[in-house]
Amino acid sequence: KAGVTQTPRYLIKTRGQQVTLSCSPISGHRSVSWYQQTPGQGLQFLFEYFSETQRNKGNFPGRFSGRQFSNSRSEMNVSTLELGDSALYLCASSLAGERLEQYFGPGTRLTVT
Amino acid sequence: AQTVTQSQPEMSVQEAETVTLSCTYDTSESDYYLFWYKQPPSRQMILVIRQEAYKQQNATENRFSVNFQKAAKSFSLKISDSQLGDAAMYFCAPNQTGANNLFFGTGTRLTVIP
Numbered sequence: 001k002a003g004v005t006q007t008p009r010y011l012i013k014t015r016g017q018q019v020t021l022s023c024s025p026i027s028g029h030r031s032v033s034w035y036q037q038t039p040g041q042g043l044q045f046l047f048e049y050f051s052e053t054q055r056n057k058g059n060f061p062g063r064f065s066g067r068q069f070s071n072s073r074s075e076m077n078v079s080t081l082e083l084g085d086s087a088l089y090l091c092a093s094s095l096a097g098e099r100l101e102q103y104f105g106p107g108t109r110l111t112v113t
Numbered sequence: 114a115q116t117v118t119q120s121q122p123e124m125s126v127q128e129a130e131t132v133t134l135s136c137t138y139d140t141s142e143s144d145y146y147l148f149w150y151k152q153p154p155s156r157q158m159i160l161v162i163r164q165e166a167y168k169q170q171n172a173t174e175n176r177f178s179v180n181f182q183k184a185a186k187s188f189s190l191k192i193s194d195s196q197l198g199d200a201a202m203y204f205c206a207p208n209q210t211g212a213n214n215l216f217f218g219t220g221t222r223l224t225v226i227p
Contacts, residue, residue, distance in 0.1 A: 043217035056214050104158035
């Protein structure tokens with residue numbers, strides 16, 4: 001099976017712009033979670049989608065949003081980018097259900113200038 | 114809220130030797146899962162091992178094993194016969210109840226010395 005794929009792998013944006021990141025889960029996986037990784041804050045949970053519904057959300061401002069499509073692919077959007085949004089954004093997928101192994105994609109490195 | 118403590122920011126081990134990475138956590142849940150992930154320089158997060166809290170038997174995956182002490186809320190990872198490819202950041206992560214959201218520790222950077 002193909003692994004989790006994320007596009008684009010690298011992205012440079014200017015402060016104030018918006019950005020959309022994409023994640024394609026492993027075939028058959030219906031849960032997609034997003035994480036932000038920064039040197040200062042470490043790995044933090046953003047949100048999880050399951051069957052096109054946001055099931056859980058971390059402590060991030062409303063500028064961070066996401067969605068999931070019927071084929072389980074997911075996108076996350078960040079509006080009005082700030083310098084502090086520079087990070088590695090990781091997507092992980094798992095089978096239906098809870099507390100199962102999550103398999104991570106390679107990440108999208110976002111740089112905000 | 115859950116807290117995860119990895120008290121060893123950096124560890125080193127000689128190739129072929131054994132090393133143990135420590136992790137303690139705090140949770141009010143009685144039923145949960147715990148994971149160890151590794152993140153090599155490529156930044157790809159890789160699942161190392163998983164432990165169900167309701168199981169008393171410690172999980173083992175080839176050279177990787179855990180010492181899970183539920184009452185002490187301790188979840189250490191033992192790597193036997195260390196290999197150069199084991200060099201990475203290692204993260205301990207319990208899974209919150211109700212959804213698939215991992216709560217990561219700050220990580221331990223493991224260096225393997227040839």
